Amino acid sequence: MLERRRARRRVTSEDVASQAGVSRSAVSRTFTPGASVSQETRDRVLRAAKELGYRRNALARSLTTNSTDLIAVVMGYLSSQYEPYFFGRLTARLQRMHKRALLVHVDDSDEVGVPLLEALSYPVEGAIVAAGSISPETAEECMRLGIPLVLSGRAIEADGVDAVCCDNFRGAQLAAEALVNAKHKRIAYIGGKATIQAEVERSAGVRDGLAAHGLSLFAEERGDFSFESGYRTALTLLRADQPPDAIFCCNDAMAMGAMDAARHTVGLAVPDDVSIIGFDDIPMAAWPGFNLTTLRNPVDEAVDNILDLLQRRIERPNLPPVIRRIRPVMVRRGSAKLAQL
């Protein structure tokens, strides 16, 4: 019975101190790199700590050191193929930096305000927003609380808020140019949800790329970034009297849906009858069945930049806000007929 109650109460530095016959200060010092403790004291403390199973309480510690190593990370359902890939990298890197991710879940298109602010009752050192949308008011509130904010894939103009985004406009321009150079004449676009920044920018980019050659979009549909929506909208495009000879899709999942529609349902060859280009270069894009030509949205580079900006702003909270744009690169695989380089 005694055993049981003992198991439940966490061992404290006081326990270790009395077991080792030293003060709590000595215990604290042995676990603080660089603090001055004699070898003998240190050994006794270490021994006692081991016997008792002591682990210092990071929270109690943070109360005095004022550093928690906690970073709030806002994520959604990870339902796209891109998100989990990004997220896995991000959390791995965070851990390597000895920071801990405190998760905030938001339904994908919700404003992050309430759940994020709730999470901020834990004294995090910063927050990374990689899902949902964030209002200027929420950003302002974080600023007031002194919590540095870094947005991923979404940018707003606000003091103390940094962002890293793919250069979506440029990427879509590249896709349009490559398609035009390969003599495609009827270039269609399948967009994502109109409220999402990536859609706005990619949509503008493809139009701009076409306009530079005196062309405009031959046809256009709107999906919701899901495979299914790519499949469905591609069907509409490909069954028209005049089908497109190329489709640029706002993300890879929709591009894959479009490939499926062309090949399995309409009976068209890709890329011989229709070229298809996606965006993101998720791992699945390289699968032989898809072998998708796409614009790579470089995950590691994005993660590096996010962490770098966060660090910077933790150290110097009053820096002017920055938006870093990551250059996408064209990955040529088999789903589009493109001119030789």
Add this chain to the structure above:
Amino acid sequence: MLERRRARRRVTSEDVASQAGVSRSAVSRTFTPGASVSQETRDRVLRAAKELGYRRNALARSLTTNSTDLIAVVMGYLSSQYEPYFFGRLTARLQRMHKRALLVHVDDSDEVGVPLLEALSYPVEGAIVAAGSISPETAEECMRLGIPLVLSGRAIEADGVDAVCCDNFRGAQLAAEALVNAKHKRIAYIGGKATIQAEVERSAGVRDGLAAHGLSLFAEERGDFSFESGYRTALTLLRADQPPDAIFCCNDAMAMGAMDAARHTVGLAVPDDVSIIGFDDIPMAAWPGFNLTTLRNPVDEAVDNILDLLQRRIERPNLPPVIRRIRPVMVRRGSAKLAQL
């Protein structure tokens, strides 16, 4: 300049108290549901809190209440398609229970010991292990620290450790039976990494299901759960002099790889030339291009059970350990010729 310094220091209950002209106790009470405060005091505190942008510090609070609402969650790179799906659900549910996930990242096949134990310096109320492997020693250590542990998809025998797993053996049996009933004669198996529990159990199950009808595996290959490995090993099977007429794969990703190999590379029709069955029923299995027949590993049911067990053990730490098995269900789509039900 003063402004700046003010922004950096977090507003405390002391600040609110003096602004409102009340004691810290009063502040604490207004934020503690059910505590007795007069309406007037409450109003003044609320007003002051709002003006100052006060948010009570969950960590400082936890020091006295002894409850942090923090749950450590061990995850990997989310590289399979199943993991992010599972993980998104888990964190959503956790948040709805007003628990916060503290993330622990492990490289997928590593032992979780070091990173998990490090995370436990934060006073979490429990831990969920959904990636990596866990040694009895690590489990024992968690037990000593009084941290309830629930494993997902992996089971070990240890006091104070609960687990929820798919009934993999049963699922694989079902696949074997369905294939035999549909008169397949040459049934092959593509396994996953031999060290993973799901592989061990699914492999045993398919053999058992076959043996019940006097059959045994016609051929066998080993992949690593990735699409690529399914593709590669299926190629070997299908290019043999005597190819199988059915392939059961240890997970959906490999089954999709096998489908791709059959259709795009070898030129075989699925299911007319070869039936293919996967395991898990990841969202992608339903995509038209795959339309994969598979065993559903029910995510929501798993999550419910994990959370239920965790709750139970937090309340009653000394309960005997339990392993809950979730029944998989056969999802009949188009990738396998099966007998009518």
Add this chain to the structure above:
DNA sequence: CTGAAAGCGCTTACAG
């Protein structure tokens, strides 16, 4: 209903 005080588990000047 309210406030002064003790306490949660730690760290860090301070004095020795």
Add this chain to the structure above:
DNA sequence: CTGAAAGCGCTTACAG
């Protein structure tokens, strides 16, 4: 190098 003491931001008996 070491320990006693104060303090981090909160909560909770206790007394009024």
